[in-house]
Amino acid sequence: VKVPQLSKATVSRLPVYVDCLARLAKEGAIVVSSQELARSAGVSAAQLRKDLSYLGDFGTRGVGYEVQSLLWYIAGYLGLTRQWSVAIVGYGQLGAALARYQGFLEKGFQVVAVFDADPQKVGTNPGGVEAYPVQNLREVIQEKKVDMAIIATPAEVAQEVANQLVAAGVKSILNFAPLPLAVPKGVVLRSVDLATEMQILSFYETLRGEHQMSSVETPNQSD
Amino acid sequence: VKVPQLSKATVSRLPVYVDCLARLAKEGAIVVSSQELARSAGVSAAQLRKDLSYLGDFGTRGVGYEVQSLLWYIAGYLGLTRQWSVAIVGYGQLGAALARYQGFLEKGFQVVAVFDADPQKVGTNPGGVEAYPVQNLREVIQEKKVDMAIIATPAEVAQEVANQLVAAGVKSILNFAPLPLAVPKGVVLRSVDLATEMQILSFYETLRGEHQMSSVETPNQSD
DNA sequence: GAATGTGAAAAGCTTCACAGCC
DNA sequence: GGCTGTGAAGCTTTTCACATTC
Numbered sequence: 001v002k003v004p005q006l007s008k009a010t011v012s013r014l015p016v017y018v019d020c021l022a023r024l025a026k027e028g029a030i031v032v033s034s035q036e037l038a039r040s041a042g043v044s045a046a047q048l049r050k051d052l053s054y055l056g057d058f059g060t061r062g063v064g065y066e067v068q069s070l071l072w073y074i075a076g077y078l079g080l081t082r083q084w085s086v087a088i089v090g091y092g093q094l095g096a097a098l099a100r101y102q103g104f105l106e107k108g109f110q111v112v113a114v115f116d117a118d119p120q121k122v123g124t125n126p127g128g129v130e131a132y133p134v135q136n137l138r139e140v141i142q143e144k145k146v147d148m149a150i151i152a153t154p155a156e157v158a159q160e161v162a163n164q165l166v167a168a169g170v171k172s173i174l175n176f177a178p179l180p181l182a183v184p185k186g187v188v189l190r191s192v193d194l195a196t197e198m199q200i201l202s203f204y205e206t207l208r209g210e211h212q213m214s215s216v217e218t219p220n221q222s223d
Numbered sequence: 224v225k226v227p228q229l230s231k232a233t234v235s236r237l238p239v240y241v242d243c244l245a246r247l248a249k250e251g252a253i254v255v256s257s258q259e260l261a262r263s264a265g266v267s268a269a270q271l272r273k274d275l276s277y278l279g280d281f282g283t284r285g286v287g288y289e290v291q292s293l294l295w296y297i298a299g300y301l302g303l304t305r306q307w308s309v310a311i312v313g314y315g316q317l318g319a320a321l322a323r324y325q326g327f328l329e330k331g332f333q334v335v336a337v338f339d340a341d342p343q344k345v346g347t348n349p350g351g352v353e354a355y356p357v358q359n360l361r362e363v364i365q366e367k368k369v370d371m372a373i374i375a376t377p378a379e380v381a382q383e384v385a386n387q388l389v390a391a392g393v394k395s396i397l398n399f400a401p402l403p404l405a406v407p408k409g410v411v412l413r414s415v416d417l418a419t420e421m422q423i424l425s426f427y428e429t430l431r432g433e434h435q436m437s438s439v440e441t442p443n444q445s446d
Numbered sequence: 447g448a449a450t451g452t453g454a455a456a457a458g459c460t461t462c463a464c465a466g467c468c
Numbered sequence: 469g470g471c472t473g474t475g476a477a478g479c480t481t482t483t484c485a486c487a488t489t490c
Contacts, residue, residue: 009481012446015422016403042403046483053451061450061489078422079429097320103401107418148424172424178326180239180265188427188441190420195330197413199238199301201371201395204411206302218411223235223446232459269461276473284472285468
């Protein structure tokens with residue numbers, strides 16, 4: 001495998017392409033044009049071709065891309081051909097919903113442990129996953145060979161949890177707590193702040209109300 | 224109010240600043256430097272100053288920014304001084320968790336209706352919100368004056384739900400269904416794909432395993 | 447003819463570095 | 469002395485347009 005130095009922007013789109021290709025494959029498509037795949041992924045055809053070109057030459061001019069082989073190549077490239085073990089810290093509403101989320105398992109992410117500070121929630125087994133006291137975080141994570149962690153705790157304790165995860169050797173973290181977290185270099189952190197998303201919508205909605213639409217293109221995503 | 228044509232990137236950071244300022248205010252801070260505020264928001268000081276400069280001149284050279292007034296200004300600018308009415312479509316695990324999420328209410332987003340296709344889930348009142356059959360979507364949305372909607376349905380029906388929301392007059396949508404949705408111009412759509420986030424982590428984790436770290440900076444967010 | 451792959455141009459965004467002000 | 473506000477520089481990302489291949 002080459003080392004094609006992908007941009008962050010490209011990396012963030014590859015999973016979308018994989019999903020779209022998987023849907024196309026399920027519908028029985030054999031080949032797909034950049035035009036068509038791009039449309040289903042919500043990007044421009046040029047964007048898609050450029051992204052794919054960083055990975056290699058997959059298409060056939062005049063024809064398009066072979067769905068199955070492109071799917072497998074990108075999936076392999078993203079590391080989706082193996083199973084990943086995931087731990088969730090914080091077993092509240094959100095943590096519980098994430099623990100049972102089918103979408104994770106379908107894509108190869110298995111939730112192998114859930115942690116909570118509340119002794120009441122420990123051991124209970126509603127979705128088939130065992131819940132542990134957060135005091136045992138390090139040992140359970142190492143014992144279960146956890147690859148990635150999800151933080152779904154209240155904001156107040158999220159940074160401390162992140163520190164402990166890093167200390168336990170976790171290098172990939174997805175954060176749902178509504179505040180920016182700091183992690184050492186080498187640890188990859190991604191954050192999803194639900195209220196922030198709503199507040200961004202609020203901004204554009206407010207703009208609309210003030211009839212200043214002429215001066216602002218309402219965007220479709222892209223931070 | 225001016226019409227300062229904010230970039231998408233800036234808009235996506237303003238809610239973070241608001242949160243950080245709110246925390247600082249609660250801790251009793253009167254003024255804050257760009258240095259300090261930037262650190263707590265996880266951006267560079269230059270970035271922060273540039274972002275704020277688009278909104279006006281708020282700082283005092285040699286001193287910093289007055290916490291309260293900056294907080295109010297940005298919050299007002301984002302439309303966070305009013306209450307917004309939100310509907311959630313899809314009352315499964317995730318929809319239920321979102322319906323009860325305290326973070327929304329604290330930031331002024333009140334969930335006034337939940338919809339589901341399953342008659343079993345209709346009418347039940349576990350979190351204080353009434354659940355309606357999705358057939359009544361349009362009338363309930365108009366009656367309750369819903370400003371924004373959240374899609375938390377399975378992927379298969381998400382596009383159809385989006386279409387109905389748009390038809391009912393909703394112009395701001397947050398999508399959790401794991402596929403790209405299309406909406407007409409003028410409607411603002413933001414999407415959070417949980418599995419995609421994990422797959423991006425998977426990529427960087429895989430890279431790490433292949434010892435190609437030298438060639439790739441592990442990023443901290445930013446798509 | 448049809449669709450990819452890709453340099454080059456354009457747009458968007460972040461960082462720099464320093465003048466200006468308290 | 470300290471910190472903001474901001475042009476200019478630098479970097480990233482997207483779009484364009486077309487040569488190339490089937």
